[in-house]
Structure formats: C-alpha cells, structure tokens
Amino acid sequence: MNEPARILILEDEFMIAMEFETVLLDAGYGVVGPAADVGTAMGLIDTECPDAGVLDVNLGRGETSAAVAQRLGNLSVPFVLCTGYQTSELVQRYGDTVPILQKPVDAVKLVEVLRCLMSPSP
Template identity: 40%
Template sequence: MDDADNLEGCRVLIVEDDAMISMMLQDVLEDMGCRVVAVASRLEEAQRRSEADDFDVALLDVNLRGEHTFPIAEAMLQRRRPFVLTTGYATTILPDSLHGATLLQKPYRRQDLEAALRDARHGG
C-alpha cells in the first residue's frame, strides 16, 4: 500500500452510475491486483462511502444521474483522501477548487487508468 507504483492490494472505491462500466472496472481493477471495496451508484451512498476510510483511492464519476459529485471530491480533497475523477465532460467543467485533481476522460484505456490511480495516490 505504501508503494504507490504498486497497485497490488490497493483498495478502490468505485463511484459510478453506469452498471456496465462499473462491472468492467471491477474486472480491470482486479486484473491489476486491486481490491474493489464498494461500488456506489447513488450520490448519498457515494457520500457515505467516501467518508469511510476502508479504501486507498476512489474512482469518482463526476456525474451521478445528473448530479455533480464535486462536493464529495472537495470534501475528500479536504481530508487529503486520494481520488480520480472520471468524466465524459470536458476538463473545463471542473470547478476551480478541483483544478489539479487527477482526471480521467471517458472512455479511457487500461493503461490510462493505471497511470491515474498511481498519480492520485502520489498526489494524495
């Protein structure tokens, strides 16, 4: 866990409302040796899960059924919790407070995901 480059055993919280994508993510992350601790597809759930400390990094979709998850991201930033924002939006949509956060544009490649996770863990 301390070795940021090594994702083996890394606990990941998935916040994603698209079931297909979250299923793929679980497969891909497990292939990488990560352990998915939870998948949240609703804002309240995401909120609650994000406040727990049973994960090393969160994969946080910016939009959950039309609702922004920026407050969650900001809160995690406050608590210095590592996270990766995933979004179909352009980067320009990010509020100023989240500039500098690691962002993955959908769709992304497996290697992009890996790099982002490492990046987030470094930054965090």
C-alpha cells in the first residue's frame, strides 16, 4: 500500500493550523508540521520531504512565507497560498502557477486544489 502524500502546513494561527491538519488527515493525506514560522518550516522541509504545501502568506511578527514558497518551488514541490488579504500582489508574483485561496478557506476547495496540484500532468 502506498504511503499518503505528505502536506506541509505553514500557518501561524493555531486554530487554523489544527483545522487544516484535520481536513488533510480526513482526506487521507499525511501532515508535516504544522509550522508557525519560516524557520520551523524550513527545518521540516529538510527533514520531512513534503509532497506539497499549504502556506499562510502573512505570518506573525511581520514574517511572510515567501522564503518557504521559494524553497518549495526550487524543489519542485507544489504549494497553495492562503491569505486573508488582497491577492493582487500575489497574482502579480505567481500568476496562475500557484493557487491562492482566500481565508476563511473552504475545506472541500483546499482538498480539491491539493489533488489537482499533485495529479500527474497529461
């Protein structure tokens, strides 16, 4: 039996991180983290080798997930960005190559987006 895909969660709000974890576990995924900051997320990337990521854009203490997004991109690991803010700057930066979900994130939509990200391209 194949192991489930492992999804990195980077989210600084504890309750949202736990909600994401529950949604992903219920959908049959494995969870890496959750991490609440960039340093922890980078460490998890090095040790846990996630298959995809769910990244909150704006983290606490003025930190953003941009460095984690770049690292995952460099490793060809797909990810989805989640934000409660305007997305126009993110759309300019990532175009349509990275899905952007507006908070509050719909659980069904999150799972659907992850399945699309990890399905083989034709």
